[in-house]
Amino acid sequence: MKKVKHEEIRKEYKLEDLGKGIRGKYFEEYKKGTNLVLLSPDVAKAFPDDASVNEALRSLLKIARQAKGLTRRST
Template sequence: MSKARDDTRAEYRRKDLAPLVRGKYYKRVMVGSNLVLLQPEIHKAFPSSEAVNKASTPMAAFMHELQPLTAEPKRAAKKRVAA
């Protein structure tokens, strides 16, 4: 028996768990969620999704307002002159 197998609880080694498939719902979860990994010190300041959303909503609105001011100006296309 391998070392990992020896450290596994007996209830996880039962044969009825054999048909499980690793990553079966991976794509579904990735499409249906926005997971963000926070640094530990940030997590202490914002312990819930609601706290993060409440703090970031005004910042997102401000960034949206600034976008037209910070965007690069569009260049006018040069007209070709027939030779």
């Protein structure tokens, strides 16, 4: 992948149109623990919304916990 120099931007962008950046714009959200995850397109097709993703992950966690209990030796 070609590395772009910091001073290079696309020709269609004009620095005066971009305005100044705002320091810490998303800091409060970050502190709250917002955790965004980018799903691959094939995975995203299977899950229409965040609730379905959460439900699937909770089910997987439950199965993993149950399977972990099966591997312990009884004494």
